[in-house]
Amino acid sequence: MKYVSEFRARDLAEKLAAQIAHEVRPDRTYHLMEFCGGHTHAIFRYGVQDLMPENVKFVHGPGCPVCVLPVRRLDDAVELAEKHGVILCTYGDMMRVPGTKQRSLIRAKADGADIRMIYSTLDALKIARENPDREVVFFAIGFETTTPPTAVAIMQAETEGLENFSVFCNHVLTPAAIGHILESPEVRDLGTVKIDGFLGPSHVSSVIGSEPYEFFAEEFAKPVVIAGFEPLDVMQSTLMLIRQINEGRAEVENEYARVVTREGNLKAQSLVSDVFELRQSFEWRGLGEVPYSALRIRDTHAALDAEKRFTVSEKKSREVKSCECPAILRGVKKPTDCKLFGTVCTPDNPMGSCMVSSEGACAAYWTYGRFRETAKEAEEAAA
Template identity: 45%
Template sequence: MPYAYRGKQGSLLQAKARGADIRIVYSPMDALKLAQENPTRKVVFFGLGFETTMPTTAITLQQAKLRNVQNFYFFCQHITLIPTLRSLLEQPDNGIDAFLAPGHVSMVIGTDAYSFIATDFHRPLVVAGFEPLDLLQGVVMLVEQKIASHSQVENQYRRVVPDAGNLLAQQAIAEVFCVNGDSEWRGLGVIESSGVHLTPDYQRFDAEAHFRPAPQQVCDDPRARCGEVLTGKCKPHQCPLFGTTCNPQTAFGALMVSSEGACAAWYQYRQQECEA
């Protein structure tokens, strides 16, 4: 999990062991509550994730502004999905045949946002839910498109995902975030317009502006093949670090950090193939 993921100076778990006051919260609102309950202490919420988690962060910052909380700060590590997908497809010789798009982020951004994948890059895409039958039906829909040589966006998860997405969530995101910053990714380098910044009305909550940490740069091990896994050029177990240096307990690459990562899923469900 990200809590145990190591950076240049160790992980948050290791920092906590050294005495740092690091807490796991259920939602950003819990972090805001901590700030209000401890007015003499500065509370920093580490916000990360795609558009799935951005609305709750945005609403929390709206509440912090409304309540005039002076000791609450936000370390912004949110990223956006669409520029990332475009960057993956623009990689030369990528091995991506189709996309099974996640239902949770699609619920926010809608299916219309994916149209360029079919029109510009001629890849099929199906938005699917997370139940086994949802996933199986989504795979069948992709296979049917490939057999018919079609490339279009289909929505298997219509009971949850509207074509236009969640307009209220999008409105909150637009008020709080400027979705136009570049972001440096592990394995992929800098992806243009994939990062976000706080809008001027919310700049006072920016942890980086307040604490001014030294600039950091992603330092990828040249042996890691995260970028090749993401672009379909190799399978997770073909990375020399997979299952040894990099495993769910001591994640070395970004794709092993959570159970949603390609390498973590492969590690859990494809052990026989990994050992072959």
């Protein structure tokens, strides 16, 4: 299958592994953060880490928008469904994420709230058409990749005159988060991790292009390589990062050139710009308040903004006690550092978003057996 099987070829993987082993310097350790959870799962599923020299370390970053959504916003969505009686439409991953007191959307649904899992914005619009006497709210969440479909849904609802449809917007932006991980005093107080370079998001970059990372690479002197999701993509991108680090360069390189361009998808960017504008600040789970890192619906489309149509109460939200998901999202800790992982917290009984999301680091560790420490790892941990 074109663009799949050739990026999983064993002989090419062995050659890349040998090249990486040849080019790494034995006197240093390379800490490479993969921002996107799709890369984390590719690394574990295909055993990429096992093909790396011991001094090449992958650091797991924020992962996915489901992982980084703060508990307060989830609590707000539950309140919309329970107290305002709306039909709340959401993607499947959000259903099981625990909010305050482990109250999730699926538990609210079990208690009678009308919460419906959908596969696309088209489903939400269809539900609004079929229920003209009910308020329908689409719980919009995602990085830059899923923002254009939300913009299309808003414009389509306006065209059709769907007055019972609105959007609870939680779209967040990746470049701002990467910069915040490196520079924010708040994040440093919460714990830091050594990062020498980044595997840049691939699907996100297909929309925004590679250009937004250029200022980031120059400002923070950290190399970025836009990487595809297949195992050979990750390995080739790792080699490109190692070469930049060895040569003292901090540039943006594009390994995923078969999909990503420097300028990105200009039509999608224009559509998003017409419908959304930057928020001054937005809370990320694990990162705290991040300036200019999220979008809100413009006043010209305010009639479809659920945050303006409905009022939610000021509430004190909190994480599940002892859950290390915030630290895991910053790359400070691994899932196995959390005492809840694999005991109280499992895919059947998740304590945090990292175990729920299909791109979460905890889900990757569990799915691919990385929670089973080797004897050597156990000795190192005890030392």
